[in-house]
Amino acid sequence: MGRLKTERAYDVVLFGATGFVGTLTARYLAAHAPEGLRWALAGRSTGKLERLREQLAEDSGTSGPEVLRADAGDPASLRELARSTRVLATTVGPYLEYGEELVAACAEAGTDCLDLCGEAEFVDLVYVRYDARARETGARLVHSCGFDSVPHDLGAYFTVRQLPEGVPLRVDGYVRAEAMFSGGTLASALGQMARGPRMLAAARERGRHEPRLPGRRARAPLGAPRFAKEVGAWALPLPTIDAQVVRRSARALECYGPDFCYRHYAAVRTLPYALGGVAAAGALFTAAQLPPVRRRLSDRLAPGEGPDPERRARSWFTVRFVGEGGGRRVFTEVAGGDPGYGETAKMFAESALSLALDELPHTSGQVTTAEAMGDALIDRLRTAGITFRVAARR
Numbered sequence: 001m002g003r004l005k006t007e008r009a010y011d012v013v014l015f016g017a018t019g020f021v022g023t024l025t026a027r028y029l030a031a032h033a034p035e036g037l038r039w040a041l042a043g044r045s046t047g048k049l050e051r052l053r054e055q056l057a058e059d060s061g062t063s064g065p066e067v068l069r070a071d072a073g074d075p076a077s078l079r080e081l082a083r084s085t086r087v088l089a090t091t092v093g094p095y096l097e098y099g100e101e102l103v104a105a106c107a108e109a110g111t112d113c114l115d116l117c118g119e120a121e122f123v124d125l126v127y128v129r130y131d132a133r134a135r136e137t138g139a140r141l142v143h144s145c146g147f148d149s150v151p152h153d154l155g156a157y158f159t160v161r162q163l164p165e166g167v168p169l170r171v172d173g174y175v176r177a178e179a180m181f182s183g184g185t186l187a188s189a190l191g192q193m194a195r196g197p198r199m200l201a202a203a204r205e206r207g208r209h210e211p212r213l214p215g216r217r218a219r220a221p222l223g224a225p226r227f228a229k230e231v232g233a234w235a236l237p238l239p240t241i242d243a244q245v246v247r248r249s250a251r252a253l254e255c256y257g258p259d260f261c262y263r264h265y266a267a268v269r270t271l272p273y274a275l276g277g278v279a280a281a282g283a284l285f286t287a288a289q290l291p292p293v294r295r296r297l298s299d300r301l302a303p304g305e306g307p308d309p310e311r312r313a314r315s316w317f318t319v320r321f322v323g324e325g326g327g328r329r330v331f332t333e334v335a336g337g338d339p340g341y342g343e344t345a346k347m348f349a350e351s352a353l354s355l356a357l358d359e360l361p362h363t364s365g366q367v368t369t370a371e372a373m374g375d376a377l378i379d380r381l382r383t384a385g386i387t388f389r390v391a392a393r394r
Contacts, residue, residue, distance in 0.1 A: 009084045010038045011356045015070060015102065016091035017041035018048040021116065021146070024345035025091065030056040030064070032384070033353065040066040042081055072098040075105070082109040089145075089352040090115050095122040096195075103130055103141060110137035112355045116348060118148035120241045121195060124202040127366045128209050135365040140372050144245055145351040146344035150369055151319045151386075152242040152264065153249055154378055155334040157370040158388050160256050164326030168259035171324075172223075173246075174231045174267035175238065177317040177339050210251075216258050218250035223263040230322045230331070235265035249370035257325065267320070312338040320391070329394040336386040343386065350380040 014029065016022040018041075026041060033039060041049050049067040057064030068084070070077040072092050082088055082105035092098045095117045106113035107130040117123060123143045134141050144150070156171050163169055220243040228235040243264035250256035315338035323330045336343040351369060354360070358376040369377060378388055 008086050010040050010066075011085065012037065012039040012087045012089060012352045013042050013068065013081060013085040014039070014065075014089050014091075014352075015042040015081065018043050018045065018052055019091050021341060021345055021348070022091040023052060024341055025089070025349050026052060026056060026065075027059070028345050028349040029352075030060045030062075032349065034357070037353075037356075040068050040085070042068040042070045044069065044071040072101065075101045078102050079105045079109070082106045082111045082113075085111060087112045087114070087352050087356045089113075089348060091348075093117065093119075095119050096125075100126070100129075107134040107137060107139050107141065110139050112140040112142070114142040114145045114348070114351055114355065116146040116148070116344065117143045118241050120244060121199040121202045123241065123244075123366075124199075124206040127206050128202075131209075131365040138364045140355065140364055141366045142351065142355070142369060142372050143366070144241060145348050145369060147317070147339040147347070148240065149242040149245040150347040150351070150377075150381075151317070151334040151336070151339075153245045153368055153370045154374075154381070155319050155321050155332065155388070156246045156262055157249060157253075157374060158334070158378060159321040159323040159330060159332045160260075162330045162332065162390055162393070163323050163328055165255060165257065167257055167326040168261075169257045169323065169325035170261045170263075171246075172228075172230075172235075172263045172265065172322045173242075174228065174233065174235060174265050174320045174322075175317070176233075176267045176319075178315055213251060216251075216254075218247050218256060218260045220244055220247035220262045220264070223265065228265070228267070231267055231320050233267035233269050235267060238264045238266050240264065245368050246370075249368045252368065252371040312342050315339065315342075317343070331391040331393075333389055333391050334387060346384050346386070347381065350384055351377060354380055 014022060014026055017026045029039060041053060043049050046067060046069050053064040053067050068081060070081045078101050088102070088106055088111050090099065090102055090113070093116065095115060096119055099115065099117065099122060103113055103126050126141060130141065152173055156173060159171050160169060222239060223237040225234070225236050243262055246262045250260040250262065316336070317339035318333060318335040321332045323332065351373065354373045354377045358373070360373055360376055363372050382388055
């Protein structure tokens, strides 16, 4: 346990443990945390936390984790929570509404903070407001530690490691998935679609604060719809946070070469499905601009709700990468089961365990999973059943 600090009461605290993904994460930790890990469940309802703790204790045959009360609307309780642990993992979103005070508390306390955030505006605001303080205190602020954006960030990193060093590189990622949204994910996505101008303003403000890269370049252009022969599917550009996370890893790590480009796509097998996907995305975006319609859509699946175990068992994802550089071409793949819940809980829990337990490169401030954990997290996820493989080289 090389990075543990014994002066903290806990190694890992899970905040928002009684939500849908929070409960899955708590169950994963109870089943897979190493003996001696000091961890706790945190949230605003002590009764719900106690019931969850009892279930975990019964399932694992142990006394279960401890229970801590904290409320996203009570900054003092969040500061106390941050001071109690080495790593604070939060599922409480939407993060624009509930996340900033917790990040501020962690940055001040020197506590590693990780979340499941897919909200680009929130990530950019956190960088501008708290990156400098987190660097001073040694805190690592790691966003997007679930399906957004671990498979894409670590998959691009894994692909780059198969290519020559010191040359321009290009990596394209193609995502396929069969899964359902949870209520929290839907609410977050609809909120982001309704905040386009503010997202752009936050991105511009971040750009004014980010340091220059003398002699290097890292890009993540949106790309255009096309038929991608390399994967045998129609490629539709995905304007999600994933590509920006990959770009930030490329900015931070010199192994991505002097000129790196990443493009992010949804892979759709047939043209009718591709056209239907574009139409559905357009309709959802339009609906998100109308508050009454947005609220009605959110009410269809309330936060805290999600698919049942049978539906999750049928879900899966694959992300295929095509990397090129230095006269070489490599095809890689990251794949797993239910992306939004089972595998997200696994990725989230293993990220928290990696920050708490693994010998990692020295980093601080706002960092990505590839920058902060890289090979150590890939090894953990492989052991946990997520595939990282080289499919072909040319």
